[in-house]
Amino acid sequence: MQWPRNWKNQIVTVDGVIQTRALGLTLIHEHVLVDFIGADKISFDRWEHESVIQKVLPYLFEAKERGITSIAECTPAYLGRDVNLLQKLSEKSGLQIITNTGFYGASDNKFLPQIAKTETARQLADRWINEFRYGIDGTTIKPGFIKIGVNPGPLSDLHKKLVTAAALTHLATGLTICSHTGPAATAREELKILENLGVHPRAFVWVHASGSDEEFVQLGKMGCWISLDGIHENNLDKNAATISLLKSHGFMDQILISHDAGWYRPGEPDGGPFKSFTTISDKFLPFLMHRGFSWKEINQLMVNNPAQMLAIRIRKI
Template identity: 40%
Template sequence: MDINNMGMTLTHEHIMSNFGANVNDASNYNEAAAFKQIIPYLKNLKDKGIHTIFDCTTAFFGRRVDLLKKISEATGIQIVTNTGYYGAANDNYIPEFAYNESVEAISKKWISEFENGIDSTNIKPGFIKLAFDAGMPSEIDKKLFEAGVLTHKKTGLTLAVHTAENIEAIEAQLNLLEKHHVRYDALIWVHANKIENTAYLLEQASKGLWISLDGVTASNTNHYITILKEFKSKKLLHKILISHDGNSFPRGQKIRPYDAIPDVLIPEILTAGFTENDINQLLVENPKNAFSNQ
């Protein structure tokens, strides 16, 4: 996909996932039921102007690139999948072999997906998805992050890391970036919206870090508008990504919506002093710049 053809983009959603299922069952779906629920929803999103979705469901957590391809072809939505492993959820979705393998060996698996394709397909990842649990970063979370850094250095893929309000985790990540001489703009701080100290987010954004506000719902847009106003006032709107962390087939249950940005947030920020150029910055230009290979 030509990055200039991304159009309006949601950078953190789940087309489908099996969060809460056993890791051995995480990739099993009722395909007919999934397609019946997902395809109309994505067609409706496309009608609302969404052209591209970054799917954040990882391997061992429900990633099925064969199904994503069929859904993309049926809806016209461009779907970008990932490489990496999900280290949050008390490490339930980290494969056992990762504990014993070296950082380099794990990285080679992810680089191979980028160079050769995922699961014997020609589908390749467009970013690296990782995650940290709450509290002091564990050795496995740091190990996977360092493997991600090595993968980035070889492939240019951006690191999107579930970190939320864990300041210790973000600082460990930044230390590892510095250790490997990687720029801060290779990293997206996922779920940064959970941080109450906006000044800290502004500080990290000013250093180059991408700040992902990915919990937008129809009922909390005022909170996001407040943060966006602060970033705009500091001329840092170009470092923000916004999304919902929705799911159109969560363990086969009803949709966790991800249409509040086109339906609610965009109209509201236009009445709050933002411009069409600001919307284009947030939803078109920033995703292009955040995920461009570096």
């Protein structure tokens, strides 16, 4: 892959660099494969590419048939990130797939390697920066965003280190930070760390955003991305209400939506049950339009916002 000298309006996929205008209809938080065995036991020989492809490919085709052109695959290292598999699926499906760098500390550090506990934030950042510069796991495939995870509640020192490492990585690469977070109070604490390091809130995605209406508005005013990424048939009204609230306060250009669906589970028969990537296309977007959202606003949610979020751009205060 030829590395551009000027990153303006560029996004990195598993197949190389594209222009933001080429991203199209995008699901910004999905999974192909997730292995919950833990960082100390995970290995690539726990799954076979052909078996995963046979299971997952029909679901990718379903999404593509509905006009989806790109998927941000949010499985981090030590939880089943397999960039060679993603590249094969991208080629076979025709979808643009974006992978990530970073470490996942949520779930009480079960998926953190030992180096996350022993190395400094600077050392961790250098690892993630090197994946962006040189490729992941010995390949030339490069990450298109940073994925970290923290526990809800006050941040531990270890999780503060992950956020700091993500901030340092952003300042060196322009990759956006997507942090599995949940509660608004935790997101505010993360944003404070970024602020102290000179990173603009626009470089931060509040993943699994949850809180009161007041908290959603407060975080919206801070300027971060607000990711409603657990959309399914039983919460359409709740998510529509949150989007309407944010829209009423002028935050439509900060909202991201996705399913957090998938995923093949190594160790389970045939990879276990798999959640499709079609509820937003089939159910949620018509639901929004029935409540008065325009095509322009749908395009904002599905095309413009993902492209701006994934654009390689160092965002400083």
